[in-house]
Amino acid sequence: HYWMVWWGKQPFESYQEAIPRFMSEFGFQSFPDITTVKRYTEEEDWSIYSEVMQSHQRSSIGNVTIAEYMERDYRDPKNFEMFLYVNHVLQAEGIKMGIEGHRKAMPYCMGSLYWQLNDVWPVASWSGMDYFGRWKALHYFVRDAFQEVAVMPDVAGDQLAVTVVSDRWEEIPAKIRLRALDFAGQVLGTVDVDYTIPANTSAVATELPLSDLGLVDLPNQQAQVVIAVEVLDAKGALLADNLKYLVKPKDLDLPEVSAELSVTMEEPGKATLTLTASTLAKHVYLQTSVPGHFSDNYFDLLPGETATVSFQTTAPVADTESSLSFSVVSLVDSYEK
Known part of the structure; x- marks a missing residue:
């Protein structure tokens, strides 16, 4: 078990350092x-x-701990609904960091169990799905973080390292494509690397x-750029992808988003929902008043690219025919400008 994140108030980054042979329990709360x-x-x-909200919180340090972690990494949400949304993103990004830390340490670390899947009543908890089965950001992020092939970019100073993890039993001829682009979509640089992914390990x-x-002027660029990493197989099909930002979310200079949704x-x-935006839309959150399930949510949409969600x-x-409408929120909408 590792609870220095949450009970010990350690930053999420400690997940990258406190690596066991098998992580049997770790987690973070959301409403x-x-x-x-x-x-x-x-x-x-x-x-x-x-x-009422405190009655639906059974951790003795719960609500204040969520608020403390949120203040470290995110701007102050402008209202209660946005607080819940940012809390979901906070939880998901933190646990993703833990899973990636454990998988990168393979084969020293060969397992990772996060706390927890779901709830027995509607409550603030460590779950990825709430009592009614609604997926929080965590459940989407965990699904993606445990893909058979995964890629994890890390930045230290002015150096980028890219780790590829594979649970497959065979080698995979691949290409790693790296792009740095600003939030308006201008590509600053691209590098392709041929790489054979080793079987069943991390490297x-x-x-x-x-x-x-x-990225030659980091002090002036780092708040406005993202590094996109893709791993492609020999036929050009996508095996894995990930994004790396260079500063905390609260320090990102996010542009206004004008998303087109069809x-x-x-x-x-x-x-089927098709979404495009001319500028970066970070943590796109799709909503509808009708009970149901989105195939993806809380994702980052790069400028000029298209996301298709079912x-x-x-x-x-019969209850949905006249009421099925959707709204779109992203991180820049969560705080006062």
Whole structure:
């Protein structure tokens, strides 16, 4: 067990250092989705320090600990709903950091169990799904972090190291594609590296100075750039991808986002959403009032790229025909400008 994150108030980065042979338990809390919270609150209760919200928190340090960690990494959310959204992102990014730390340490560390999957009542907890089965950001992030092939970029000073982890039993001829781009979509530099992924292990695939990606003025660039890493197989198919930002989320100079969303009804109760944006949209959060499941959510949409997400309702189809509409939020919408 490792609870120095949460109970010990250590930063999430300590997950990269406190590596066991097998991680049997670690975690971080979040509140349920706002739709779930509305089931047990009135609007007058919309504060994490209200009697109702504290009654739905059974950790003795819970709400203040969430707020403390959020203040370290994120800007102050502008309202209660945005607090819940940022809390989901905070939890997901933290646990993702832990999973990546454990997988990078393979074969020294050969297992990682996070706490926890779901809830037995609607409550603030360490879960990735709330009581009603609604996926928090954590569940999406964990699904992706445990993909069979994963890539993890790390930056130390002006150097970039890229680790590739594979659970496959055979070697994989691959190409690693690195791009640095600003939040308006300008590509500052691109590097391709041919690499054979070793079977069933973790290895540093490449190391290079950030200047090779056009990052030659870090003090003035770091708040406005992202490094995109893709691992492609011999046929050019995507095996794994990841993003690396150079400063904390609260220090990012995020642009306003004007997202274009189109919705296609594939059949009653099932929709395909296509989303594009001309600038970076960080942690895109898709919402609808109709009960259902998004195939992806809380993802980063790079400028000029397209995301396709499916939505399947879990409500009776007749109840959704006239009410199936969607809204889009990203991190820049969570705080006052």
